[in-house]
Amino acid sequence: MELLKISGVSLRIHPTFLVVLVIYGVLGLAAQALLVFGLVFCHELAHLLTARAYGFRVVGLELFPFGGAAYCDDLFEGRKFEESIMALAGPALNLLLLFGAQVLRWQGLWTGELAEDFVRFNFWLATFNLVPVLPLDGGRVARALFAENFGFVRTTKFLAWAGKWLGLLLALYGIILWGSGKFSEGPLTFIVLGGFFWLAGNKEISSAHIIFIRQLTRKKEDLLKKGLMRSLWVTVHKDTPLVRIVEEFTPDRYAMISLANNEMGLDKILTETDVVEGMLREGIRFPVGKL
Numbered sequence: 001m002e003l004l005k006i007s008g009v010s011l012r013i014h015p016t017f018l019v020v021l022v023i024y025g026v027l028g029l030a031a032q033a034l035l036v037f038g039l040v041f042c043h044e045l046a047h048l049l050t051a052r053a054y055g056f057r058v059v060g061l062e063l064f065p066f067g068g069a070a071y072c073d074d075l076f077e078g079r080k081f082e083e084s085i086m087a088l089a090g091p092a093l094n095l096l097l098l099f100g101a102q103v104l105r106w107q108g109l110w111t112g113e114l115a116e117d118f119v120r121f122n123f124w125l126a127t128f129n130l131v132p133v134l135p136l137d138g139g140r141v142a143r144a145l146f147a148e149n150f151g152f153v154r155t156t157k158f159l160a161w162a163g164k165w166l167g168l169l170l171a172l173y174g175i176i177l178w179g180s181g182k183f184s185e186g187p188l189t190f191i192v193l194g195g196f197f198w199l200a201g202n203k204e205i206s207s208a209h210i211i212f213i214r215q216l217t218r219k220k221e222d223l224l225k226k227g228l229m230r231s232l233w234v235t236v237h238k239d240t241p242l243v244r245i246v247e248e249f250t251p252d253r254y255a256m257i258s259l260a261n262n263e264m265g266l267d268k269i270l271t272e273t274d275v276v277e278g279m280l281r282e283g284i285r286f287p288v289g290k291l
Contacts, residue, residue: 012062020192027188035114036121037063042097043090043125044070050089054082064196069135080144080252087140094126133163135200147250152215153208154247160204167197212249216276229254236260238267238289242279245288259288 017037024033041063048058048070060071101118104110132142139159147155171194178187223229232253236245237260249255255272270291278291 010060012060014062014064017063023188031114032117032121035117039094039097039118039121039125040064043094043129046089046093047086050086054086056082064200080148083144084141087137087144090137091126091129094122094129098122098126131166132159133166133197134159134204135163135197139163148252149250151247151249153212153249156208156211157205160201160208163197163204164201167194167201170194170197212246213276216249216272223254231256233258236288239287240289241285242275242282242288242291243284245275246279246284257288 021030021033021037024030044061044063048061051058051070058070062069062071098119101110101115101122105115105119129136130138132138134140134143134156139162143152143155143159150158170190174187174190174192174194177190181187230253232248232250232255234245234248234255235258245257249272255275257270257272257275259267259270261267267289270288274291275288278286278288282290
C-alpha cells in the first residue's frame with residue numbers, strides 16, 4: 001500500500017505492517033510498536049540516503065514489521081564496496097542513535113521507560129541486522145564479499161535459505177514462549193520476525209536470477225565503456241546444464257566457458273552471453289554441449 005511520494009521516492013507499507021500494529025495495539029503495546037517502526041523507517045532511510053550519495057536513483061521504500069527494503073533503478077547488488085557501505089549505513093545509524101540516547105540518560109536529561117526502550121530497540125536493530133543471512137544487512141555484506149568466489153546466484157540462495165531457517169527457529173522459539181506463558185511482546189516479536197524472515201527469504205531467492213540478468217547487462221555496458229574487464233574461465237562437460245554454469249558467474253568478471261570433450265580436450269569456447277541467451281531460449285536444464 002503506497003502512502004505518499006517524496007522527491008520521486010514512493011513510501012509503501014506492507015499489509016503485515018498494519019496487521020502487527022493492530023495486534024500490538026490490542027495487547028497494549030502500541031507505543032512500543034510505533035517506536036520500533038519509526039526506528040525501522042530511520043534505518044531504511046539511512047540506506048536510501050547512502051544509495052543516493054553513491055549516485056543510485058532510489059524509486060521506492062517499503063516497510064515491513066521489523067525491516068524494510070529500498071528499491072533502486074540502478075543496480076548496486078554485486079558492487080562489493082558500494083553494497084557493503086550501503087548495508088552498514090542502517091546499523092551505523094542505530095548505533096549513533098543508541099549512543100546519543102545513552103549520553104542523554106547518563107546526563108539525566110532523558111529518563112523513563114521510553115528512553116530505556118529507545119536504547120534497547122536501537123541496540124537490537126543494529127546488532128541483529130549484522131547477522132550474516134539475507135535479508136539482513138549482514139547478509140548483504142556477506143554476499144558482496146563472497147559472490148565473486150562462489151557466484152552471485154548461489155551465494156544469494158545460500159544466504160536466503162540460511163535466513164529462512166533462522167526465521168523458522170525464531171518462530172518456533174516464540175511459540176514455545178507463548179505456550180509457557182501469556183501471549184505478550186516477547187513471543188509475538190519472535191513469531192513476527194520468523195514470518196518476516198521466511199517471506200523475505202523467498203523474495204530474495206525468486207529475484208536472484210532477475211538481478212543477475214540485470215548484472216550481465218551492466219557488465220556489457222561497463223566493458224564497452226572501459227574497454228576491458230577481468231575475466232573468469234570455467235571449464236565444463238558437454239552434459240552440464242546451463243543453470244549450473246550460470247551459478248558460477250560473478251558480478252565483476254566476464255565469464256568465458258571452455259567446453260571439454262570426453263577425452264578432456266577442448267571442443268569449443270563460449271562466452272557468458274552465449275550461455276545466458278541459450279538458457280533463456282532453451283531452458284535452464286539445457287545441456288551446454290547442445291548449444
